[in-house]
Amino acid sequence: MNSTPLVTKVILFTSCKGGVGKSTVCANLAMAVARRGKRVLLVDCDFGNRCLDLVAGLSDEVVYDISDIAFGRISGERAIIQDSRSENLFFLAAPYGFDNRMNTFAFRSAIRKLIAMEDGFDFIFIDTPGGIGEPLLFAASVADTAYIVVEPTRTAIRAAERTSEFLSRKGIAKRRLIVNKLTGGSVNKAKKEIISIIDTTSVKLHGVIPYDPELISAGNQGILIDEMLSFNVTNAFDNLAARTLGEGRRLFAGIKRLRKLK
Numbered sequence: 001m002n003s004t005p006l007v008t009k010v011i012l013f014t015s016c017k018g019g020v021g022k023s024t025v026c027a028n029l030a031m032a033v034a035r036r037g038k039r040v041l042l043v044d045c046d047f048g049n050r051c052l053d054l055v056a057g058l059s060d061e062v063v064y065d066i067s068d069i070a071f072g073r074i075s076g077e078r079a080i081i082q083d084s085r086s087e088n089l090f091f092l093a094a095p096y097g098f099d100n101r102m103n104t105f106a107f108r109s110a111i112r113k114l115i116a117m118e119d120g121f122d123f124i125f126i127d128t129p130g131g132i133g134e135p136l137l138f139a140a141s142v143a144d145t146a147y148i149v150v151e152p153t154r155t156a157i158r159a160a161e162r163t164s165e166f167l168s169r170k171g172i173a174k175r176r177l178i179v180n181k182l183t184g185g186s187v188n189k190a191k192k193e194i195i196s197i198i199d200t201t202s203v204k205l206h207g208v209i210p211y212d213p214e215l216i217s218a219g220n221q222g223i224l225i226d227e228m229l230s231f232n233v234t235n236a237f238d239n240l241a242a243r244t245l246g247e248g249r250r251l252f253a254g255i256k257r258l259r260k261l262k
């Protein structure tokens with residue numbers, strides 16, 4: 001038995017806009033944190049439209065999902081999948097179809113069971129779908145921190161602002177921005193863009209990820225950063241992982257250049 005039980009940090013990944021990179025950032029950051037020796041459980045909260053299993057390359061292995069734990073059909077130990085690429089990374093799928101018996105109470109009870117598992121987790125990362133719907137409410141009822149994923153477009157920035165206000169009303173005090181898909185050629189240009197995003201949203205910054213086409217092809221093949229080649233991307237996720245663990249790390253450490261999009 002564990003004499004000092006782990007304190008599990010529960011972090012939700014959100015934005016009320018789709019396509020900004022929530023699932024991509026959530027899955028790759030989970031791998032980056034796992035590679036730093038912490039036990040991470042990835043939970044897909046996109047009920048009825050699950051896709052994190054595809055991004056994480058685990059779709060062939062999914063048998064059970066979070067509703068099986070919530071409704072006591074199966075134990076947490078049997079429902080979660082151990083990732084073959086990292087002994088510290090675990091995965092729990094969302095139900096394939098929407099289960100309308102799922103509610104905040106059932107979701108919370110599933111997360112509590114997972115937190116209480118024998119070996120425990122340092123982190124539970126919950127990927128939510130776009131929009132301010134039930135899945136976000138479920139996740140907000142168990143999370144202590146929200147990473148709001150934003151890309152540098154006016155619509156995504158407005159969505160980040162609204163999402164932050166919503167989560168603040170739901171009692172999530174620790175809300176942080178992850179600026180994804182950064183472009184602009186130079187780091188200095190990107191920094192100006194980031195300051196303007198922080199200013200508009202009034203949310204503190206957690207980290208940045210450059211735009212990189214390798215993330216698109218990797219996402220389509222279920223490949224995570226442990227098998228990617230771009231130093232810009234792998235360093236960016238390692239920076240984010242270090243900051244998630246509370247270590248000091250420069251925002252753009254190891255990020256050499258940013259793509260210029262016309």
Ligand SMILES: Nc1ncnc2c1ncn2[C@@H]1O[C@H](COP(=O)(O)OP(=O)(O)O)[C@@H](O)[C@H]1O
Pocket residue numbers: 017018019020021022023024025130180181182209210211212213215216217219220
């Ligand atoms: N930093 C990035 N650079 C390039 N493409 C990205 C990046 N992050 C995400 N993408 C791509 O953007 C699309 C949407 O990403 P996804 O993670 O599914 O978004 P969401 O979960 O917010 O809907 C995918 O094709 C993904 O590969």
Ligand SMILES: [Mg+2]
Pocket residue numbers: 022023024046051128129130
């Ligand atoms: Mg997604």
